[in-house]
Amino acid sequence: MKRLCLFWGIFCMAFAAQPARAGSSGGGVEILDMAMLFDGKIGEQAADMAKMSKEGAADIHMVSFFLVPEGNPPFDKISLYEDKYRRLRDALGGADCKTGIILQATLGHGFELEVPHPFQKMISREDGREWRMKNIVCPLDENFIKYLRECVRRAAALKPAVMMVDDDFRALGGRNGCLCPLHLAKIKRDSGYDLTREQLKKHLAGNSELDRKISEAAMRAVSDSLIDLAKIIRAEIDAVDPSIPCYMCGSLEDMAHDGQIARELAGKGRESVLRIGNARYWNPKYRDLYLTSRALALQKAMARPDRVYAEIDTFPRNRYFTSARTLHAGLVVSVLEGASGAKYWPNRFPDYEPASGAEYKKVLAENRGMYDELCRLMKGAEPCGVADIMIAKPKDLRNYNWPLVKDPAFWTHITGVMGLPVSFVEISELDGPCFLRGSAAKALGDAQIKKILSLGCVLDGEAAVEICRRGMGGLIGVKAAPWDRSLKISRERFSEGMGKIAGVVCEPPSNPVKIEPLSDKTEVMSEFIHLPYTYGDKKFAERLAAASTYFENPLGGKVAVFASRPEGPNHLNESRKAQYAEILNRLAPGGIWYDGDAEAYLKNLKLKDGSELVVLANVGLDPITPLAFKSARKFSRAQMLGGDGAWRDAEFSQSADGKISVAGRAEIYMPVALRFFE
Numbered sequence: 001m002k003r004l005c006l007f008w009g010i011f012c013m014a015f016a017a018q019p020a021r022a023g024s025s026g027g028g029v030e031i032l033d034m035a036m037l038f039d040g041k042i043g044e045q046a047a048d049m050a051k052m053s054k055e056g057a058a059d060i061h062m063v064s065f066f067l068v069p070e071g072n073p074p075f076d077k078i079s080l081y082e083d084k085y086r087r088l089r090d091a092l093g094g095a096d097c098k099t100g101i102i103l104q105a106t107l108g109h110g111f112e113l114e115v116p117h118p119f120q121k122m123i124s125r126e127d128g129r130e131w132r133m134k135n136i137v138c139p140l141d142e143n144f145i146k147y148l149r150e151c152v153r154r155a156a157a158l159k160p161a162v163m164m165v166d167d168d169f170r171a172l173g174g175r176n177g178c179l180c181p182l183h184l185a186k187i188k189r190d191s192g193y194d195l196t197r198e199q200l201k202k203h204l205a206g207n208s209e210l211d212r213k214i215s216e217a218a219m220r221a222v223s224d225s226l227i228d229l230a231k232i233i234r235a236e237i238d239a240v241d242p243s244i245p246c247y248m249c250g251s252l253e254d255m256a257h258d259g260q261i262a263r264e265l266a267g268k269g270r271e272s273v274l275r276i277g278n279a280r281y282w283n284p285k286y287r288d289l290y291l292t293s294r295a296l297a298l299q300k301a302m303a304r305p306d307r308v309y310a311e312i313d314t315f316p317r318n319r320y321f322t323s324a325r326t327l328h329a330g331l332v333v334s335v336l337e338g339a340s341g342a343k344y345w346p347n348r349f350p351d352y353e354p355a356s357g358a359e360y361k362k363v364l365a366e367n368r369g370m371y372d373e374l375c376r377l378m379k380g381a382e383p384c385g386v387a388d389i390m391i392a393k394p395k396d397l398r399n400y401n402w403p404l405v406k407d408p409a410f411w412t413h414i415t416g417v418m419g420l421p422v423s424f425v426e427i428s429e430l431d432g433p434c435f436l437r438g439s440a441a442k443a444l445g446d447a448q449i450k451k452i453l454s455l456g457c458v459l460d461g462e463a464a465v466e467i468c469r470r471g472m473g474g475l476i477g478v479k480a481a482p483w484d485r486s487l488k489i490s491r492e493r494f495s496e497g498m499g500k501i502a503g504v505v506c507e508p509p510s511n512p513v514k515i516e517p518l519s520d521k522t523e524v525m526s527e528f529i530h531l532p533y534t535y536g537d538k539k540f541a542e543r544l545a546a547a548s549t550y551f552e553n554p555l556g557g558k559v560a561v562f563a564s565r566p567e568g569p570n571h572l573n574e575s576r577k578a579q580y581a582e583i584l585n586r587l588a589p590g591g592i593w594y595d596g597d598a599e600a601y602l603k604n605l606k607l608k609d610g611s612e613l614v615v616l617a618n619v620g621l622d623p624i625t626p627l628a629f630k631s632a633r634k635f636s637r638a639q640m641l642g643g644d645g646a647w648r649d650a651e652f653s654q655s656a657d658g659k660i661s662v663a664g665r666a667e668i669y670m671p672v673a674l675r676f677f678e
Contacts, residue, residue, distance in 0.1 A: 028372025029371045031343075033057070060162055063081070064104040069117040124175055124179070160244065166249045187200070200214070219256070226257055250303060255299050275309040280326055281322075290415075294424060297390060309343055310334030312342045317348050331364070373647075383421070387423045388424050391444070412424075436459050450555070457559055461562060461564050468480045474519075477559060479518055489529070490530050593630060599622075600618055614676065617670075617671040623665055626661050638676050639674065
């Protein structure tokens, strides 16, 4: 392999360390922007970076070093990046502007390279994925490790404020592991299993005890190969300057080891920083903003780094694909789930097209104070409402059809659209009421289920069936069983005790189950009915079965059961929202929710000073004005947070029935942050 540079050490002396190291000031967020440097434009790019730093659109400008090897022997690619980086620093001069380096491709992202490299390529556990894994390097190849060592040393010698490893440093996401000869040899060396790729594939698909042990050994080998290479990267940085921080970019499907990789890259005595994967790539929808917050909360629970950074990426980096408001809303909801920083690409990748990034930079600069203030307020804040539980089980080599990350395991696709309080909690940290879906219930043990029932919960029909199967129906107040499909449900009707919605009907459910009260203390909140003809008068309705119930069990838990899945118009309607508000007030009283029918995402937290923080994001196309909320609590005044981070008194009123009106307007993806005081 061609030696890349005989005199890389000269650069160690050529660059003094940047005086200010990475880190958010005053407890706010740290924003990293990514930049590819272009010959002939570096002076303009330097001026733009200095402006972004001054305005708060970025704290550290991460320069891309695309180092996946190409050529045989590999070209000296890093010399091109070294030269541009030096020219950038010269152009910045004495500007208060920190720059870093992102190793944007080490193993490779998988697309076809212009020139192949000579190193061992990853070989997936899954046949037919070769087109997605072109030229991805196996992290065990010793010659590649030598190549990467020198690249890292030379990058560190440029004295960046921070270094970062991009998310191509992975083995599962889009790849499903590496079963190449080097990994098969490692499995034999570490665990004693001498297997061919085809034999290992059979064990990964089998269900015997031996299959399980071999699968665990294979997963360890894959994870350790990345973790060990991360240790090597950190060692090479330390050999140049131990004070340089190094962050990790993780991916959703590699959380089994991304937390440890982040800790290894951080080095001893430093906080680990993991940018998780919650970007909205090419997503033209709006109402599913909850996916952005849920992905961050779930990956944070899996990896448990010291600090989590959001991915508010703009790929492919212009507004034909990603709006500036998408960045803004994504960062706000990420901060509300514990993100203390973010990484984004405001600039085009193929060439210098500054107009394409102007609005991205503008929206972040205009709202920088809001991000910092929300980040500070999150310390010690307590979420309100009923939580969606998270089962933080990462993907592994066997589990590549991962069931507990999408809507069927959660309730947020309903609450996160209706403007009901959204919150998430990892199952081991649960200390209050939660939503429980059937897919999640099946993944939990009896003790965990019993704990949930003692704290209070909202169950869907499949969860109720699973709990009854385990003999705990007495704790939910109903017997639940599959629905007789010969019985057609025409509508669902709310019961007489449901106040203003009593007698109102809504659409039939999807995937109903049959629930029967087991106690006279079980309150039937709604029932399934059959009509004798299509769109028939509801006075001719025939009652079929209970559709939703409420029960307080001997453990002290308050349990609401829906004999359906939370899906479609059966759950997204005006009367159902009134029922949800009633249930939430019984299970988690004192919260605040949006009291209109527009599509809205809402977060409600109790702050350390006793006030209530409410952040409302409009996720529909209709502006929301005035801002309507409701709460059983009485408030005396309200404040609104500006983009500059300052709180200002808001015009506010609250009626005797708890309805709150705040003068203001919520535009799509422009979250409004309010604080209410008793």
